[in-house]
Amino acid sequence: MTGHSVLIVDDEVAIRGMLRMALELAEFDCLEAGTIDDAHEIVVNQRPDIILLDWMLPGGSGLELLRRLKRDDATAHTPVIMLTAKATEDNMIQGLEVGADDYLSKPFAPRELIARMKALLRRARVIEPGEPLRIGALNLDMEARRVSIDEGVIDLGPTEFNLLLFFMSHPERAYSRAQILDYVWGPGVYVEERTVDVHIRRLRKALQISDGPYAELIQTVRGTGYRLSARGLELP
Amino acid sequence: MTGHSVLIVDDEVAIRGMLRMALELAEFDCLEAGTIDDAHEIVVNQRPDIILLDWMLPGGSGLELLRRLKRDDATAHTPVIMLTAKATEDNMIQGLEVGADDYLSKPFAPRELIARMKALLRRARVIEPGEPLRIGALNLDMEARRVSIDEGVIDLGPTEFNLLLFFMSHPERAYSRAQILDYVWGPGVYVEERTVDVHIRRLRKALQISDGPYAELIQTVRGTGYRLSARGLELP
DNA sequence: GCCGTGTGTCACTTAACTGTCACAAAAATA
DNA sequence: TATTTTTGTGACAGTTAAGTGACACACGGC
Known part of the structure; x- marks a missing residue:
């Protein structure tokens, strides 16, 4: 280096x-x-x-x-x-x-x-502002703050949206609950770490609306935290 | 806190x-x-x-x-x-x-x-990023906390992951069970030394999923302990 | 006030992992 | 070969971590 x-x-x-x-x-x-x-x-x-x-x-x-x-x-x-x-x-x-x-x-x-x-x-991956983030048919539009799969709009609360935004901009990497809190909730916000679990669950549930495997994008890394990964998933 | x-x-x-x-x-x-x-x-x-x-x-x-x-x-x-x-x-x-x-x-x-x-x-508990570790097609990604052979993801529990991480970062050297416990389990953890054997076995089993000789990477050093070595193995 | 929505926390369930054992197999020693 | 020592292996039960549903509260809009 x-x-x-x-x-x-x-x-x-x-x-x-x-x-x-x-x-x-x-x-x-x-x-x-x-x-x-x-x-x-x-x-x-x-x-x-x-x-x-x-x-x-x-x-x-x-x-x-x-x-x-x-x-x-x-x-x-x-x-x-x-x-x-x-x-x-x-x-x-x-x-x-x-x-x-x-x-x-x-x-x-x-x-x-x-x-x-x-x-x-x-x-060396850089986030493009304005460019929608997409994985397969899953599409996150930052400006409109809207998530969709194919043409179907996914209804997310603000926190779930931020959570998904965070994961989609940092894919293929495991994060601890503390890190996720830091990034998504902001530093200095004191909530229980397990709150992350609950929101992960809500997010997964929302992504499951479609019949695609999008809920499986968010994987749990036992003993560590969570990770978003599209590896091994059949996505259009 | x-x-x-x-x-x-x-x-x-x-x-x-x-x-x-x-x-x-x-x-x-x-x-x-x-x-x-x-x-x-x-x-x-x-x-x-x-x-x-x-x-x-x-x-x-x-x-x-x-x-x-x-x-x-x-x-x-x-x-x-x-x-x-x-x-x-x-x-x-x-x-x-x-x-x-x-x-x-x-x-x-x-x-x-x-x-x-x-x-x-x-x-303090950030997941330390590091250079990816690889031996042949075996790849240990610390950031994603995931191990793969070619494109196939290997499913490891936390302890097995840590064990493999330890061996891959200290290859070609034999370690006693006590040393392994110290490094992988952490100091001051009291478990039977033979617990290491069991985890070694689980790790070998997981690595055997592929048809490559990756399970043989972890060698028994009789009377001493174990060692990871790629010598003499035909790896891609 | 009264809603509906979103959020954080809890208690409980479910699932996964871990450590230990008893015995089998293998290697060393006699 | 017989004996001893060391390692491999499958099964088990206890422990820990994550999933889950419910609830209470805060907030903004009506």
């Missing part, structure tokens, strides 16, 4: 410094930007391999930069990790809709940041 | 007392140490879930303890919050290098400390 370049976008010099130190120890090349305009310019000219983006930036939130990047073909495929201050409800989901690829809420462990960066770089 | 144990490492009794009070209110079990040696011993024997570590300690700085822990596989993943007089950048560099997970500079609000501890604990 050498030679990858990271762009750190944060307005606080101290935080940039800390991140830079941590990342350089992990052999990343660091670029820094304090404003959206700087960041945009650096992205266009220097093409970092990955972007760490603070949620709160002067002159528009991080979302604004994300939108600008994703609008531009050249940069649309750069993976972005969003750093969120904390518990601002559905930052996460909102960001997913616009096209961030992963999230981390402060305070976070440098180790985990690096682990996630590596995972993203390896996977 | 009940039942988590914290180790407080600080040489000032007054500070330890204050921390203990705050943490017990938040339902943490507290352990205390005043020196590095004490701390190290407690960590090894009692396995706290998280460590609060003062930067300045007699007989070496807190960093020294961090280094010692890091060197030891078993404790390398215990999250550590470093308490610093003031967050100097120097501290951060060195702290990050050896693996502290968060920093807090005195004086700090107990509330913030607890918030950060909770955040760290919640993330």
Whole structure:
């Protein structure tokens, strides 16, 4: 994992410094930007391999930069990790809709940041904003917040929708209940871990409406949590 | 958030007392140490879930303890919050290098400390991503927590998965049953050594599903234990 | 107020996994 | 070959994890 370049976008010099130190120890090349305009310019000219983006930036939130990047073909495929201050409800989901690829809420462990960066770089899958997510005939439209199988609309509550959105944007990977809570409910929301089970069940039930095997997309990984995977399923 | 144990490492009794009070209110079990040696011993024997570590300690700085822990596989993943007089950048560099997970500079609000501890604990159980492990067509995907041969998914229980994970990350080397128990079951777990045999058998059986010689990967080393080796096997 | 909807939690059921045993088979030793 | 030691194997019961239905509460709209 050498030679990858990271762009750190944060307005606080101290935080940039800390991140830079941590990342350089992990052999990343660091670029820094304090404003959206700087960041945009650096992205266009220097093409970092990955972007760490603070949620709160002067002159528009991080979302604004994300939108600008994703609008531009050249940069649309750069993976972005969003750093969120904390518990601002559905930052996460909102960001997913616009096209961030992963999230981390402060305070976070440098180790985990690096682990996630590596995972993203390896996977090199980037969420396309606006593009509907689809698996077989299962279709999730972020903008309309609607899910359908073939032509049949699936009726999901907000939480189930977010849950499915999360899984569909992170397929083929197991998540613990704690992680799912973090991602879907937001950091700092304290609910029982088993609440996840109940919502998983509701989601599965909703997906079962069709006669396809879509309910089996969401698999339980015993002792760990859950995973969305289409492997081994016969999908149209 | 009940039942988590914290180790407080600080040489000032007054500070330890204050921390203990705050943490017990938040339902943490507290352990205390005043020196590095004490701390190290407690960590090894009692396995706290998280460590609060003062930067300045007699007989070496807190960093020294961090280094010692890091060197030891078993404790390398215990999250550590470093308490610093003031967050100097120097501290951060060195702290990050050896693996502290968060920093807090005195004086700090107990509330913030607890918030950060909770955040760290919640993330402590993240599923560590890693490079995919493969031998021939046998593929162990840590992120998905799934094993496959060619395209066929192998169904493993949690223990068998961990066992295979252990062997695949330490190939070509024989381990005693005691060692295997230590690594796979975790230290301090008392089960019969022959339990390993049974799980080895279950693992072999699962790997035999395919017609390849994958079950023979796990070899018996008579009088010693077991070993994973691909030598002499015809693998695609 | 009164609904309907969505949500989190609980108690209970069901299913899966685990550890241990007793015995069989194999290998080492005599 | 007979004996001893070590490992393989199938079955069992206890334990733990996940599935499930019901309920109570909060919320927004009427």
